[in-house]
Amino acid sequence: MxxxxxxxxxxxxxxxxxxxxxxxxxxxxxVFKRPFEFKEFLRQCYNMGNRSLLLVGVTGFIIGLVFTLQSRPKMIELGAVAWLPSMVSISIIREIGPIITALICAGRIGSGIGAELGAMRVTEQIDAMDVSGTNPFKFLVVTRILATTLMIPILVIMSDAVALFGSFLIENFKGDVSFTLYFDEVFRALTYSDLIPSTIKTFFFGFAIGLVGCYKGYYCKHGTAGVGLTANAAVVEASMVVFIIDFASVLITDIFYSI
Amino acid sequence: MDKSLNKVLKLGIFIIVGTILFIAGVYFIGEKQNMFGNTYNIYAVFNNINGLKPGNNVRYSGINVGTVKEIVMVSDTVIVVKIAIVKEITKHIKTDAKCAITSDGLVGSMIINILPGHKSEMNIAKGDTIRSFTRIRTEEMLQTLSVTNENAALLTGELLAITKEISAGKGIVGSMLKDTLLTKDLREIVHHLKITSKASSSTINQLNKILTSIDKKDNLVGMLRDTSVANKVKNIITNVEKSSRELDKVIDHLDLTIHNANQTITNVKDGKGAINYLSNDPSLVTKIDQTIGHLDSTVIQINNAGEKLNENLEALKNTWLLRKYFKNQEKEKEGN
CATH class of the missing domain: 1.20.5 (Single alpha-helices involved in coiled-coils or other helix-helix interfaces)
Incomplete structure (x- = not known):
């Protein structure tokens, strides 16, 4: 058994x-077949990008604040408080910013897509679209996956910027570090091997979140009860895929940049 | 404004802001690595780069002036490091500048530190190779420390043996620590030394006073220090020298005279002259005494005869024959 x-x-x-x-x-x-559902694509971009900005921004800001506050006493103990901007910036740009933003988007966008498409599936709207001659896959899935693929990186960049600003505020309040000095230290510590791989992987995060959300919703079963399960499964699976992609990206980055 | 258009506008702003942030990040990171500025490539040759990597900072007098571009291993002992230096800084770096690979802080990444040159008048140019030197590495320091530790262990062992002997009361130091009589003697010596030093101190004070007073001119030494007095003394000494030379001559004459006198005396002693007779014959003294006695009686008789003669002359003056003659003589005396 x-x-x-x-x-x-x-x-x-x-x-x-x-x-x-x-x-x-x-x-x-x-994706390369005509017609391009550009309006729907822009609508999805707005829904996923602009509407997630506040949540992502606040999360990033708090992450920056908390991370600096938590690290600062230990760094003072080690006599390496001057390295705090470097440490925080590398941590946020390389890992914390992308992964936290991706997980939040997996929760908000992935579940949203899963629930929306699942509901459409169980109410046979997708079938109706198919019957009416509209390609539901192109209209519903391609636009959403493209939107998540392109919006997640921008959300991650904004989240990184806000997190660094939050970190700067703590350093400014606690250590009297000026804006110029803080960001000079930040950019002195960062290299392209930090920024480029982490930005590239966010495209994959976005693609994975959109793909899993759409897949789960597109093939939703078991009626309306299945919609909730689909939303839940979309979040869980998208988060898992995000972590797997993150692990793979770190391995690949290590090959190219020897981090 | 149309609702959908408003959404598109907001989306556009969102995308543009995100893109600008990304480009700004790329630019600032690149700027810190001197990717966009006007840079010159110069070279430095090392035999060990101690973990230096492309992208590490290059400092000149503590200022970040460039980055490590490339590291090429030419042979097993020659590693060429290509350095991108900001163009504006090259006018301050002389051709005799030297560079070394150091650590940025205790646990920091490696950096190239360019030390300024002073003797050369020429500035470095594009493609120049600057001299380098290798600082002592941690392993070398540890090796030296290892040798030092071995020596320290040997020294400690010997010190332990010495301490044991001292504890056992062997040797001078051991005796000093263990022997109570020696301690007592030493205390006495110290006590006497104290007394001596006190006396010495007072003596030195007195000597100081004397030496101070010597500088003044109200005493003999002070006067001697005066140049005019010294000149006078010099003259005196010269005169004394002259006088001594004259005295020498006089002494020579005296010697001659004494010699002659000695000869004369010898002659007198040996001879039969009046002096020899006078000095050597004792009967002569007796005779002379007798003669003097006779002379005394003779003189008494003469005195008596003189008195009688005076009486006779007084009697003659009163005689009429010779009275006139005596009167004339008295008149002549009065006239003179």
Whole structure:
């Protein structure tokens, strides 16, 4: 029985992975085909980008504040408080900014997409679109995946900037560090090997969040109860995929930049 | 404004702000690595770069003036480091400047530190190679420390042996620590030394007073220090020298005279003259005494005869024959 469950679980995992890969392949096939749903794409960009900005900004700001506040006493103890801007900036730009923003977006955008498409699926709106001659995949999926792929990096950049500003405020209040000095230290510590790989990986984060959310919603089952499960599964799976991509990106970056 | 257009506008602003932030980040990072500024490439050769990496800072007099561009290993002992230096700084770096790879702080990343040159008048130019020197590395310092530790261990062992001997009362130091009589003697010596030093101190004070008074001119030494007095003394000494030379001559004459006198005396002693007789014959004294006695009686007789003669003359003056003659003589005396 246990073996059957395990085999069944593994099978379903591989099946889902295969279906997700097919879904991605279909996306790449559809993305370059006309007609381009540009208006829907812009609407999705606005929903995912602008409307997530406040949440992402506040989170980033608090992360910057808290991270600096938590690190500062230990750095003072070590006599390395002057290195705080360098340490905070590298941590935020390389890892904390992208991963926190991606997780928040996975929660907000991934679940939103899953729930929206799931609801459309269970109410047969997607089928109706198909019948009416509109390509639902192109209209619903391609636009959303493209929007998340392009908006997440911008959200991450803004989150990084706000987090660094939050860190600066703490340094300014606690250590009388000027704006110029703080950001001079920040950019002196950073290199392209910090900024470029972390920015590139955010495109993959965005793509993964959109892909998982759309996949889960597009193939939603079990009626309205399934919508909630789909939203939940979209968040969980998107978060997992984000971590896997993050791990892979760090490995690849290590090969190219020897971090 | 249309609602959808408003959304698009907001989206545009969002995308542009995000893009500007990203470009600004790229620019500032690049600027710190001197990617966009006007830079010159110069070279430095090392035999060990101690973990230096491309992108590490280059400092000149403590200012960040460039970055490490490239590191090329030419041979097993020659590593060429390509350095990008800000163009404006090159006019301050002389050709005799030297560079070394140092650590930025105790646990910081490696940096190239350019030390200014002073002798050269020429500034470095594009493509120049500046001299380098290798600082003592941690491993070398540890090796030296290891040798020092071994020596310290040996010294400690020997010190331990010495301390044991001292504790056992061996040797002079041990005796000093253990022997109570010696301690007593030493205390006495110290006591006497104290007394002596006190006496010495007072003596030195007196000597100081004397030396101070010597400087004044109200005493003999002070006067001697005066140049005029010294000149006078010099003259006196010259005169004394002259006098002594004259005295020498006189003494020579005296010697001769004494010699002659000695000869004369010898002659007198040996001879049979009146002097020899006078000095050597004792009977002569007796004779002379007798003669003097005779002379005394003779003189008495003469005196008596003189008195009688005076009486006779007085009698003659009163005689009429010779009265006139005596009167004339008295008149002549009065006339003179």
């Amino acid at each position: 246990y073996l059957y469950v395990t085999t069944s679980g593994l099978n379903s995992f591989f099946i889902e992975t295969g279906e997700l890969a097919n879904f991605a392949l279909r996306f790449f096939k559809e």
